[in-house]
Amino acid sequence: MDGLHSWWEYVVGHGDDVLEATLEHAQITVVVVILATVFSVALGVCVQSRPTSKAIALAIASIFLTIPALALFALFIPLVGPGDNPAMMALFLYAILPILRNTVTGLDEVSPAVVESARGMGMSSAQRLWRVRLPLAWPLIMTGVRISTLLTVGIAAIAILVGGGGLGTFIQGGLTRLGLPNSVESVWVGTVFTVLLGLALDVVLSLVQRLTSSRGLRA
């Protein structure tokens, strides 16, 4: 009870900082996820019907996810200097796999009869993509976007290590001052608000998913 109380004191006492860090964290996440979505969906559309390219693209995206975050962050520093930029680049690479994977699976699952009838009515390949295949794959693509968002929110908490901002600053700050007053509270603020931000974004995205998916596709 005491811990919770002092934690709350800390949040209230640093209200502006917490809000600012949360917004920055959210901003990093949203920008990364939007870019990753555009890139991964486009890539998925390009490789889906080419088995070799598809396998290569998925393999590379999987490899990104296995590279330790700190190492990947650091790799970009020589290219763009410290700050949010190297962090966002690394996060972008991490966010690709779930969206790419689900785009490919979603497009794979479109019934061949549906595509055949679309072609038979004289839909061009662009029309088939925009009016039929993507709308049908969309619910699954959005699921991928939600997973990538959660992933990004979590990993972004260590962006501070390469000079970036966000809620990681509270965690990092607390850890370096461990033992001193308020250090544990600081770590907890960073952690709890990261989790809350992830949940909030997921709620928003699940609403977006619902609103942008056809009623005809719901189970």
Added chain:
Amino acid sequence: MAGEPKIRLDHVSKIYQGAEGPAVAELTLDIDPGEILVLVGPSGCGKSTTLRLINRMIEPTSGRIYLDGDDVTDVNPDQLRRRIGYVIQQIGLFPHQTIAENVATVPKMLRWDRKRISTRVDELLELVGLDPRVYRDRYPKELSGGQAQRVGVARALGADPSIMLMDEPFGAIDPITRESLQNEFLRLQEELRKTIVFVTHDIDEAIKMGDRIAILGEQSVVHQADTPERILAYPVDDFVRSFIGAGTAMKGLAFERVGDLDLAPFDEGRNGDGKPVGTITADATLFEALEEMLRTADGKTVVVDESGRPAGVVELSHLSDALRTAQDEARRHYDELGAAS
């Protein structure tokens, strides 16, 4: 031949990449305006390939395709397909769109205005026997198989194409629903007079639906293309004979009506001897007359008029005479064809 064929395939071949031989070899076929031509043949003989060559879903390896006399072998295939209705067995309705949106697909691509599309959708749904008020806003998952195929037909009729290509459209539907869809479709065709190419592997469906039937063998070789009556009466070779199968002659009886016969007189003494005698009306087919004879195990059946009074008797000899006449007519027809060429 009177007039220009609606569709002409001129020495069309298709060799799939990596295939040993052609799937369709040098096929030449004319399809007249307003007729239902049924392509029938064993599995893998190339029926679907032939059908898909017409709307260029498959590009021919060689040969030319003409619609209304125009060579369409090299025109833009997407634009071509918007003029041709296409119905497949798996239907392929768009699951993310309502029934109305599905049916509106082609008109929308042709940029009809909203009001015209909406009117057209209602008209088409009514045409295929679905109440627009009930079905317009449903999704495909909320339909039965039979209803979905009605929507498939309505969607293919979207912009009122003069040609319909149908690949086993009723193949995946239970027999009872299939029968009613077939009947409704024939009734629809009375009104619409589309030029229809209809693929099936069911000879009975071919006989029922076809104004003409083309019996195809391997590589879409046409063994016989003619009216169902003539094919049943006079199969030109063993392939056709074995394909149309047993009971062929009897099936031909379905094309003649009792009313057209010179009936034997009804004789109270001979026919009214207490034995159960089947009765039929004058608009029954000879096939139905035969069924009635078999059912009652009697060599004849009594024809009754509207008021139920006996008007005459159909005897077995009527049936064999009718079959012989049909066979003679068909043989003469093929003899003339043979002499002409």
